[in-house]
Amino acid sequence: MTLPLSPLLHFSHVNKRFTVDGQPIEAIHDFNLDVAPGEFVAIVGSSGCGKSTLLRLLIGLDREFQGAIELDGVAVDGNASDCAIVFQEHRLFPWLTVTQNIALGLATQPLEKAERDRRIAGFIELVGLSAFSQAYPHQLSGGMAQRVAIARGLVASPRVLLLDEPFAALDALTRQQLQDELLTLRAKASITALLVTHDVEEAIYLADRVVVMAPRPGRIKRVVAINLPHPRHRGSYEFHQLREELLHELTREGPYVAPSRELIRDVEALYIAC
Numbered sequence: 001m002t003l004p005l006s007p008l009l010h011f012s013h014v015n016k017r018f019t020v021d022g023q024p025i026e027a028i029h030d031f032n033l034d035v036a037p038g039e040f041v042a043i044v045g046s047s048g049c050g051k052s053t054l055l056r057l058l059i060g061l062d063r064e065f066q067g068a069i070e071l072d073g074v075a076v077d078g079n080a081s082d083c084a085i086v087f088q089e090h091r092l093f094p095w096l097t098v099t100q101n102i103a104l105g106l107a108t109q110p111l112e113k114a115e116r117d118r119r120i121a122g123f124i125e126l127v128g129l130s131a132f133s134q135a136y137p138h139q140l141s142g143g144m145a146q147r148v149a150i151a152r153g154l155v156a157s158p159r160v161l162l163l164d165e166p167f168a169a170l171d172a173l174t175r176q177q178l179q180d181e182l183l184t185l186r187a188k189a190s191i192t193a194l195l196v197t198h199d200v201e202e203a204i205y206l207a208d209r210v211v212v213m214a215p216r217p218g219r220i221k222r223v224v225a226i227n228l229p230h231p232r233h234r235g236s237y238e239f240h241q242l243r244e245e246l247l248h249e250l251t252r253e254g255p256y257v258a259p260s261r262e263l264i265r266d267v268e269a270l271y272i273a274c
């Protein structure tokens with residue numbers, strides 16, 4: 001008998017309120033989620049439903065909340081090496097080279113210089129930027145800069161990689177390239193990832209499970225397992241079905257009723273006949 005893996009990340013009855021102009025705003029209401037080691041979970045939801053707030057609580061940037069957030073059974077305390085986070089903007093230091101920016105990810109780790117250099121070079125190679133190791137951020141494209149940000153996040157071998165709309169500012173082609181690279185990195189570096197996105201397609205393409213959030217107050221509406229093998233095909237019937245279902249959850253009330261394959265075939269036949 002195989003026992004289920006105990007969760008690496010555990011959110012239990014998390015509630016978070018802000019006060020704006022003396023009025024309470026319930027940013028997160030009763031958020032419960034377990035993430036297994038090695039799992040890739042995406043959180044989708046419209047702007048303002050508490051996605052970034054959740055990540056801030058998880059990395060200990062904000063400690064005023066109700067409920068519990070645990071990493072490996074221990075309440076999160078903002079320890080820098082437990083979680084790495086990648087934002088929509090790359091947040092690289094313009095006066096540092098690619099190598100120096102990635103080295104910042106190891107700032108809190110007591111490593112021998114040779115080991116430090118080896119780790120940094122390894123990650124630069126992993127994100128395909130060996131020819132740019134001495135380049136400065138202004139010499140990089142948006143996609144390259146985001147690869148550096150991901151390498152900086154992973155170089156310290158964090159327990160969890162957090163991604164807050166990491167590809168939202170990139171053009172569609174670069175976004176798709178980086179999504180594929182993230183899946184390759186995930187396989188090579190066996191990372192556990194929590195991705196925040198408003199892009200339903202991105203969530204289905206990358207994640208093992210998708211958490212759909214609803215706003216005001218920010219809460220979980222549904223959790224959907226994505227049981228499609230990799231590589232996933234955006235044009236497949238199953239992918240299309242999941243996209244429709246998740247979009248329905250995000251934008252409408254009431255249960256989603258999937259059209260049957262037969263109905264789709266009939267409609268296609270009608271189009272051809274016309």
Ligand SMILES: Nc1ncnc2c1ncn2[C@@H]1O[C@H](COP(=O)(O)OP(=O)(O)O)[C@@H](O)[C@H]1O
Nearest residue numbers: 018019020027046047048049050051052053054
């Ligand atoms: N520092 C803050 N002070 C007051 N309200 C905030 C603060 N940060 C976020 N909020 C509010 O909390 C809600 C969730 O915000 P956020 O987590 O940034 O949403 P998302 O990342 O899903 O777009 C929003 O209503 C936002 O206005």
Ligand SMILES: [Mg+2]
Nearest residue numbers: 051052053164
């Ligand atoms: Mg946000």
